[in-house]
Amino acid sequence: MINQSKKRVLECLELFAPLGNIRSRTQFGGFSLSADSAMFGLVSDGELYLRANDDNEAHFCRKKMERLIYRKRGMDVHLRYFKVSHDQWSDPQILLRLAKVALKGMQREIESKKNSEALRLKDLPNLTLALERMLWQVGIENSGDLRMQGARRAYLKLCAVKKKNLGINLLMALEGAILGFHEAALPMASRELLTQWFNHQQDKYPKTMH
Numbered sequence: 001m002i003n004q005s006k007k008r009v010l011e012c013l014e015l016f017a018p019l020g021n022i023r024s025r026t027q028f029g030g031f032s033l034s035a036d037s038a039m040f041g042l043v044s045d046g047e048l049y050l051r052a053n054d055d056n057e058a059h060f061c062r063k064k065m066e067r068l069i070y071r072k073r074g075m076d077v078h079l080r081y082f083k084v085s086h087d088q089w090s091d092p093q094i095l096l097r098l099a100k101v102a103l104k105g106m107q108r109e110i111e112s113k114k115n116s117e118a119l120r121l122k123d124l125p126n127l128t129l130a131l132e133r134m135l136w137q138v139g140i141e142n143s144g145d146l147r148m149q150g151a152r153r154a155y156l157k158l159c160a161v162k163k164k165n166l167g168i169n170l171l172m173a174l175e176g177a178i179l180g181f182h183e184a185a186l187p188m189a190s191r192e193l194l195t196q197w198f199n200h201q202q203d204k205y206p207k208t209m210h
Contacts, residue, residue, distance in 0.1 A: 004046030005031055012041065012048060015092060016099050027179075029187030038110055040103040042081055044068070044187075048089065049081035050102040053109050059101055063088075072184035079185060119143040126173035126183050137161055143177075151175040152197060168198045 009024045009031045016022045020035035030044030042049045049068050052060050057080060065082035088094050113119070121132040124143055138157035140146050146154060151174035159166055169183070171194055176183040186194075 005043045008043045008046055008048060009033070012043065015095060016041075018096065019099060019103055029189030035103050038103060038106045040099060040106050042068075048084040050084060050098055051106060052080045052082055052102065053105045055108060056101050056105040060098075063098070070185045070187070075184070077182055077185045079181070121146060121177075124177040125181060126176045131170075131173075134158055134161075146174070147178050151178055151194070156201070165202070168195060171198055 012033055013022050013024065016033065016035065019040075023034050024031045024043075025034075026032075027039075027042070030042050032039050033041035033043065040051050042051065050060065050065075060082040063082075065085065065088075068079040068081035068083065070077045070079060084095065084098065088098060119142065121127050121135055121140070121143060122129050124146070127135075135141075135146065135154065135158070138154070138161055140149055140154055140157070149157070151171060154174050155166070155171045158170070172183045172186060172191065175190070175194060176186055179186075
């Protein structure tokens, strides 16, 4: 599946070149697609998914595009990513128009965030008022600060203040908050990477982390 995904990414980089400076990096256990820093797509298991928001989600639904669903503990978690069908992929013009809809939606969302006050931490997925106050204690005051620090660094700062290991669930919650997903929606590949890092920290700092 990884080879299929890499092949699909290379095809997307060429197809979507008219939209701007297209780049890809590993994310959500797959590969993200962004144009000039605006993420608009995801390649997972060899399939292309386009990212939706409030502006264009209904458009993708009308196209009867399949929503990406992550199954966790018997529950379906519906994500705002819509699968490009075989017919849509086979028509470059249609595909480019769909990608443009996704990209424009994300660009408007980014611009809106720039023009508004930074989102409060408690308004992010997984974060409670109590956790918001904990993050304030380590100098992370809003969503922008959290994204700059990253989940791992933020987690280590919290552990240093509390002088104890705060558990892997908190690490997963922070990562989900940054990515805009419920903790349960983190793909297995991402969870495994975080788990490996977490276990390494336990071995590295046994006195301070236990």
